[in-house]
Amino acid sequence: MELIYGHPKSLKPIQTKYCPGCGHGVIHRLITEVIDEMGMQQKSIILNPVGCSIWASIYFDFDSVQVPHGRTPAGATAVKRMLPDHLVICYQGDGDLAAIGTAEAVHAANRGEKFTTIFVNNAIYGMTGGQMAPTTLVGQKATTAPYGRDPDEAGMGYPIRVLEMLATLAGTKYLARGAVNNAANVRKTKGYIKKAFEAQMRGEGSSIVEILSQCPTNWAISPVESVGWVESAMIPFYALGVVKDELAPVADTVKEASK
Amino acid sequence: MTEKTFMAGFGGQGVVSMGQLWVYCGMKEGLEVTFFPFYGAEKRGGIARASVIVSTEEISSPLVSAPDSAVVMNMDSLPLCEAILKQGGTLIINSSLVKVDTKRTDARVVKVPCNEIAERIGDVKFANMVMMGALSKATGAVKLDKLEAVLKTFFSESKHKFIPMNMQAIQEGADAVG
């Protein structure tokens, strides 16, 4: 009998601490499914960031390094350089990557560091309780944007499209944006992750998969409403799809699978 | 007079707002007060606890380690409250959710079916207010005598329509203490 659906080997069979409806859990699952498919469990290392996914290391059945807030790409740079035959995953939230860690993210990408960043964009600071993130949409409320993000009068700046910004750097080879708000998007996102991981193992440059993710708790809406909000508010601003693909052509089946 | 109370329940039972309102009323009655919530990295759900002290004197440690009274809102909280309650202290138990008897034979035990009373009033969400009424009656630490005026300053205007139900819940909680 063929096994159609099971628990990924690389994901420990424990209940997560994430809130109901949170996107992090789904993203963890996608990562581990791809690792299992690639047979990389023994050679995967995750750099887990400061953010709700600080818990990531509890759930993944492979090694991890926890770094200071935002320094994730710096840590990942060094881990990958020391262990080039390993699959190195730099897991970051939007605050971690696009605020405090912008310098590290930009320069690791520019150097073309050969690890993969999984960038979880939930347009908010989840762990610290709902402050404005660099990716918070204009008008979106946050505890530090009590009247909504106001780029002009309050000088809060505009939401950052990270991939489009990094696409100008020669070091980036594969940039794609997915979402986990419905089954179709989950499937596509898995394809992006697989493509990025495989490119990493072939030794190509910097690869980043941004994933739009729900944070119903800090958006103060129900899990069901939150998947709708990704669709109606986030996707129109953060367009899904491959932003940059300069990977060397390979006879791959992944391209097909991710369609 | 110093009354140190430990409050415990699960997230969503209004343990934190009960503690805040308790000390707010105490402050309005001229007492020194302190309220220290348990704050964890865990997100929604989970445990909710608060250390709450009202006193006629300057309050020393805000952390309640040997409470004079413990409020037990759910089953899971009972063992912890039993473990730390001061010798001869008062255990106020939400008997709607806590169906077993306490092992603490020295304790004064007050049982109040908070959820049932709250549901009868109109919403189980008022269970915490029922409990607060019981706590006031059982300890006498905060009198809650000028309740209506105090509630008006505690709740924002938009919530004023719930004040009568809050008052009824608090009253019925007090009445439930024999």
Add this chain to the structure above:
Amino acid sequence: MALEKRLMKGNEAIGEAAIRAGCDAYFGYPITPQSELIAYMAKHMLDAKRVFIQAESEVSAINMVYGAGATGARAMTSSSSPGVSLKQEGISYACGADVPMVVVNVARSGPGLGGISPAQGDYFQSTRGGGHGDYYHIVLAPKSVQEAADLTYEAFDLADEWRMPAMILADGMIGQMMEGVSFPEPKDPATRVAKPWAVGNRNGRKDVNHVDSTHLVPEEFEQALHARYARYEEMKKVLPRFEEHFVEDADLILTAYGTSARVCLGAMQMARKLGLKVGLFRPITLWPYPEKRLGELEGKRFLAVEMSMGQMVEDVRLYTHGKSEVSFYGRCGGMIPTEEDVLAEIRKILKK
């Protein structure tokens, strides 16, 4: 008439006090357990049409404070331990350039990311000049929500008067707990000290002003540092502040600051009820430390109680000049000592 008391979290009370002290600009970055403070400032600084920026990092925030302070504005930032480590760069520069500012640390447990529960492991960092170079700055340690508000209100004046950062060293307990608090009236801006050294508004001023910490000529730099240290000596004469209870007849004096001093007060009262002669010495200024008073008590027995592995205890030893027996009791990792724990330690030491 007594001012009306409000029930507030320590974090919010610090924010309100800062606004009343005339804080012109606030720059911060979110971190638990101080997040209510940045949220309070977001709302109320924007309402008051003052400057509020959520910076992209603590490094950025502290340098924004430095920039605002250089213009003579009253500027403030707040954070918690890991974030305050990042601010050390800016604090060192501010001390080097004599720029006043207010920095709030609602401390949590470390090292590293540690935990988010209250702790007092940042004493060394705060009182010894946590960044590089030779410097100190004012450190104030509140024990209650009221005192957190009062000291914050005052910190802006002290920072301006002495031209240096003034730090409020609180912890997660002070930040997260709610107590009754009353606030003084907003400060009249006319009472602020003049800042002829600040940049901007030149209005024909003959000399140009440079806010700068660079000194590339060693001879000159040495002199400048000596001048700054002479100012520190002045401060040591007038600034130290403390609270004490029953120290005169005490067989054992508890020393503690902030939250652990609250615990010690309770333990002392319990000990006194048992007939044990126990006193309490609580520094309010951690820098400058009330060393003179402690020196007067040398020879007595001390028990330092902290939420750390033992940091302030070194100052107790230092300022009792080796003439006192100094014991230590600490909880760490975010654990808070209970009054019962401290009483047990007292009884152990006094063998009673």
